[in-house]
Amino acid sequence: xxxxxxxxxxxxxxxxxxxxxxxxxxxxxxxxxxxxxxxxxxxxxxxxxxxxxxxxxxxxxxxxxxxxxxxxxxxxxxxxxxxxxxxxxxxxxxxxxxxxxxxxxxxxxxxxxxxxxxxxxxxxxxxxxxxxxxxxxxxxxxxxxxxxxxxxxxxxxxxxxxxxxxxxxxxxxxxxxxxxxxxxxxxxxxxxxxxxxxxxxxxxxxxxxxxxxxxxxxxxxxxxxxxxxxxxxxxxxxxxxxxxxxxxxxxxxxxxxxxxxxxxxxxxxxxxxxxxxxxxxxxxxxxxxxxxxxxxxxxxxxxxxxxxxxxxxxxxxxxxxxxxxxxxxxxxxxxxxxxxxxxxxxxxxxxxxxxxxxxxxxxxxxxxxxxxxxxxxxxxxxxxxxxxxxxxxxxxxxxxxxxxxxxxxxxxxxxxxxxxxxxxxxxxxxxxxxxxxxxxxxxxxxxxxxxxxxxxxxxxxxxxxxxxxxxxxxxxxxxxxxxxxxxxxxxxxxxxxxxxxxxxxxxxxxxxxxxxxxxxx
Amino acid sequence: xxxxxxxxxxxxxxxxxxxxxxxxxxxxxxxxxxxxxxxxxxxxxxxxxxxxxxxxxxxxxxxxxxxxxxxxxxxxxxxxxxxxxxxxxxxxxxxxxxxxxxxxxxxxxx
Numbered sequence: 001x002x003x004x005x006x007x008x009x010x011x012x013x014x015x016x017x018x019x020x021x022x023x024x025x026x027x028x029x030x031x032x033x034x035x036x037x038x039x040x041x042x043x044x045x046x047x048x049x050x051x052x053x054x055x056x057x058x059x060x061x062x063x064x065x066x067x068x069x070x071x072x073x074x075x076x077x078x079x080x081x082x083x084x085x086x087x088x089x090x091x092x093x094x095x096x097x098x099x100x101x102x103x104x105x106x107x108x109x110x111x112x113x114x115x116x117x118x119x120x121x122x123x124x125x126x127x128x129x130x131x132x133x134x135x136x137x138x139x140x141x142x143x144x145x146x147x148x149x150x151x152x153x154x155x156x157x158x159x160x161x162x163x164x165x166x167x168x169x170x171x172x173x174x175x176x177x178x179x180x181x182x183x184x185x186x187x188x189x190x191x192x193x194x195x196x197x198x199x200x201x202x203x204x205x206x207x208x209x210x211x212x213x214x215x216x217x218x219x220x221x222x223x224x225x226x227x228x229x230x231x232x233x234x235x236x237x238x239x240x241x242x243x244x245x246x247x248x249x250x251x252x253x254x255x256x257x258x259x260x261x262x263x264x265x266x267x268x269x270x271x272x273x274x275x276x277x278x279x280x281x282x283x284x285x286x287x288x289x290x291x292x293x294x295x296x297x298x299x300x301x302x303x304x305x306x307x308x309x310x311x312x313x314x315x316x317x318x319x320x321x322x323x324x325x326x327x328x329x330x331x332x333x334x335x336x337x338x339x340x341x342x343x344x345x346x347x348x349x350x351x352x353x354x355x356x357x358x359x360x361x362x363x364x365x366x367x368x369x370x371x372x373x374x375x376x377x378x379x380x381x382x383x384x385x386x387x388x389x390x391x392x393x394x395x396x397x398x399x400x401x402x403x404x405x406x407x408x409x410x411x412x413x414x415x416x417x418x419x420x421x422x423x424x425x426x427x428x429x430x431x432x433x434x435x436x437x438x439x440x441x442x443x444x445x446x447x448x449x450x451x452x453x454x455x456x457x458x459x460x461x462x463x464x465x466x467x468x469x470x471x472x473x474x475x476x477x478x479x480x481x482x483x484x485x486x487x488x489x490x491x492x493x494x495x496x497x498x499x500x501x502x503x504x505x506x507x508x509x510x511x512x513x514x515x516x517x518x519x520x521x
Numbered sequence: 522x523x524x525x526x527x528x529x530x531x532x533x534x535x536x537x538x539x540x541x542x543x544x545x546x547x548x549x550x551x552x553x554x555x556x557x558x559x560x561x562x563x564x565x566x567x568x569x570x571x572x573x574x575x576x577x578x579x580x581x582x583x584x585x586x587x588x589x590x591x592x593x594x595x596x597x598x599x600x601x602x603x604x605x606x607x608x609x610x611x612x613x614x615x616x617x618x619x620x621x622x623x624x625x626x627x628x629x630x631x
Contacts, residue, residue, distance in 0.1 A: 176597060177539045179605040198597035201590040298583030331583060340584065344524060348591025355594060 006168065013164040014367065018388070020154045020161075021364040022395040027151060028360055029399050030136040031206075032353030034129065035338050035346055038088040039484040041128030044410045046470040048091065048123055049485065055085045055115040059273055060265060062115060066094045067257060069111075070281070074098070078106065080278040085115045086293065088484075092118075125421045126410055131428075132403075137214070140425070145217070152218050155210045162203055165196060172197045185373060188366045195358040202352035203359070209336035212329065238326070240318045241289050241304040250284035256312025257281075260288055263314065264305060268292075274302060284310050296340045300333035301326075364392045389443040390436075397451035398435030400495065404458040405431035411469040449506040456499035463489040522629055524588055527576040529622045531592040534569035535600050536614065537562045548608040549615070 033040065042048060055062075066082035074080070077096035085092055092115045100106035112121045127134075134140070139147040166172070172193045179190045196203060216223065220231045227233035236243060257278070264271075274293040280286045286309025291302045301319040308315050322330060334340050338349045368388045375381070409427035413420045439447060466489065467473035477486035539545045541562035546554040554562075573592065577585035603610055 177535075177542075177545060177601045177604050179601050181605055194597075194601050198601070199590075199594040202594060205590070296581070296584055335583075335587060341587075345584070345588055345591060348588070348595060351598070352591060352594050355598070 009164045009167045013161055013168050016157045016164070017161045017363050018367050020157045021360055021367075022391055023150070023154045024158055025357065025360045025364070025395050026139075026399060027136055027154060028353065028356045029403075030132040031210075032350060032357060033132040033403070034136050035341075035349045035353060037129030037133050039129065039488065040132065041126075041130060042089075042484055043488045044126045044128035044407070045123035046411075046472070047121055049470065049472050049482065051090055051114045051119075051121065055090065057116055059084055060261070062092055063261060063273070063276065064258075065118065066092070066276075069094050070096055074109070076282055078280065080281050081108070081275065082277075083275040084273055086274065090115060091121060124410075124415045125419075126424060127421050128410075131406070131425060140429070148214055148217055152211065152214050155207050158207045159204075159211070162196075162200075162207060166200070169193050169196075185366065185369050188362055188369060192359060192362040192366055195355045195362065199352040199355040202349075203356055206336060206352075206356070209332040212332045213336055215329075239301075240316055241291075241306065244279050245285040245287050247280055247283050248285040252282055252284045252286055252310055255281060255286060255309045257288055257307075257309060259312035260307035260309075260314075261290075263307070263312070264290055268305075271303070278309065281309065286310060287315065294334075294340060296342060298331045298334050298340060299327065300330040300337070300339075361396045364388075364396065368392055386443070390439045393443050393447055393451065394432075394436040394439035397448065397455060398432045398439065400499075401435055401451065401455050401458060402428045402432040404455070404462060404492075407462055408458075408465060411465050445506055449503050452499045452503035452506060456496045456503060458496075459492045459499065460496035462492040523576055523580055526622065526626055526629065527573045527588065528592045528595070529618065529625065530569055530576065531573040531589075532596040532599065533618050533622060534566045534573060535593070535596040536611070536618065537566035537569065539600055539604060540611075540615075541566060545604055545608075548604060549611040 057065075062084055063082060070077070070080045070082075074096040076099070078099045079097040081093070081095040081097070083091075083093040083095075092113045093110060094113065095108050095110040097108050098106050112123060113119065114121055137148060137151050138144050139150070169192075175190075175193065176197055177194075179187070179194050181187055183190075211218065216231050216234075223234040224230045227237075229236075272293040272295070273290055275291045277289045277291070278286060279289075288307040288309055290305040290307070292304070294300075294302055299319070299322065301322075303320045304318040305314060305320075306316040306318070307313065319326070319330070338346060341349055368385060371385050371388075375385075406424055406428040409424040413423050413427075417423060435451065438451070441447075442450070463474050472480075472482070472485065474486060474489040477483075477489065540549065540554070541559045543553060543559070546552075546559070574586075574589050577589045577592070579585070580588075603614075
């Protein structure tokens with residue numbers, strides 16, 4: 001054990017930080033992008049750009065249309081699903097799931113429609129923002145449970161690093177606004193401190209609530225003790241809407257869906273609906289589930305109303321009035337995901353997320369720089385230091401480059417390719433692999449500079465590539481008021497500017513100066 | 522609108538925090554502040570910060586506190602950038618910001 005509290009905290013912060021910094025960088029980076037999950041998905045499906053996002057039709061009219069359509073198209077489906085357009089998604093989606101053939105698995109048949117004109121829209125196959133969302137906690141190319149355990153462990157260590165960091169960088173609150181540029185490792189330390197202190201409440205909140213989102217993986221024991229069937233049984237009670245009714249094999253000739261809807265609209269006139277799911281629409285056991293939209297309330301689970309399809313009466317509700325514990329749990333998850341945020345708060349979330357990225361990146365770089373400075377020029381460089389330097393370069397510069405490559409792939413892979421969504425992901429990882437190989441060989445300032453320039457070029461030409469391959473461009477987005485798309489392009493240009501500035505900084509001195517990695521949506 | 526007022530107030534508060542520190546005050550105004558002046562800035566900063574929190578929370582408890590965290594982050598980032606690269610801009614802001622805050626508040630109330 002180290003001889004004093006302060007020194008042991010320093011030791012803890014340094015080594016815990018180093019051990020997980022690259023993984024945390026990935027988690028923070030992907031998480032920050034995920035705040036704009038819907039907007040990135042919108043960008044990656046240019047087929048949707050042509051449709052006006054302001055929906056005139058009322059929710060009731062859209063639902064009636066959906067029911068009519070499903071009635072004629074798939075009366076004998078196992079499930080119906082109608083998703084209503086929202087502020088962040090302009091499409092009406094009408095889907096059904098057929099009963100599976102024996103020995104096979106049925107898959108959903110989706111129809112995306114422009115909400116007002118009901119023109120069918122077929123967006124290209126792409127994961128879009130959901131890729132980053134999944135990458136954020138499921139990683140990729142590995143088993144989900146294992147990945148979540150790894151991410152949990154990393155967040156736990158992040159929490160440790162945050163708290164020990166506050167202890168060891170005692171002066172962070174005193175020198176809150178201090179950033180001394182151009183002073184070598186002093187500047188790095190300033191940048192590290194500044195990016196952590198300015199969003200400290202956010203960092204603590206996001207790390208802690210991140211752990212809470214996976215709490216039933218991490219800590220299933222209370223549920224296992226109280227419920228005989230363990231966590232599964234607990235979920236059954238907590239989420240009644242996730243249960244599917246058993247088939248009764250009695251046909252239902254005149255379902256009471258319309259009566260149920262009327263009942264809902266009379267009793268909860270203020271409640272917007274996000275989607276409706278009907279299980280076994282032509283069976284006497286039919287259940288209609290109405291999911292309410294959450295708006296900006298601090299809660300995660302959507303309120304659900306379950307109606308009987310046969311009689312039309314309200315069978316059950318879920319998450320309408322939560323217990324204090326459920327409210328706390330849901331509230332924490334809502335705070336973590338930021339789905340509740342209106343654009344203003346979402347940008348603040350994004351800013352804080354970037355600060356987190358900058359904090360982690362500057363921490364990684366500082367570790368290597370400190371060690372280098374302590375070494376005599378004649379001393380051979382240890383394998384550990386080489387490894388850390390290469391990994392720093394590969395992670396910090398590689399991830400943004402891979403992200404840009406993912407967006408290029410989205411525009412350049414032919415729309416007709418089958419499995420193109422997976423090809424996009426493959427391009428992402430291949431680019432990252434290439435950067436890693438590059439970083440293994442050239443991990444000096446010149447290597448950093450080259451990758452900064454490549455990044456700058458990639459992000460600079462991304463809006464251009466978008467303008468050439470789609471019908472819109474930054475100019476048309478601004479003049480049509482498509483702000484989500486306009487901001488995407490602007491952020492790409494901003495990223496290019498930051499990377500260019502970084503390459504200038506690296507050129508002006510042989511020592512890498514403070515290098516900020518701003519990220520784009 | 523109230524959130525905009527709160528954001529400006531938060532920024533003003535952190536500006537006062539920064540000016541309460543001798544090196545920053547010197548970078549902005551060129552002279553050393555007296556101890557009493559620094560103390561007054563500090564008190565004003567705390568009052569404004571608490572007021573920001575009150576405004577945010579009065580809009581919505583949970584949402585407001587999230588906004589509060591975000592506003593603080595934004596303010597500190599902008600101030601640190603200004604103080605590092607363009608400290609003399611702070612001189613104009615020192616007068617402009619309270620004036621803007623006052624005007625917006627009055628127009629909002631009226």
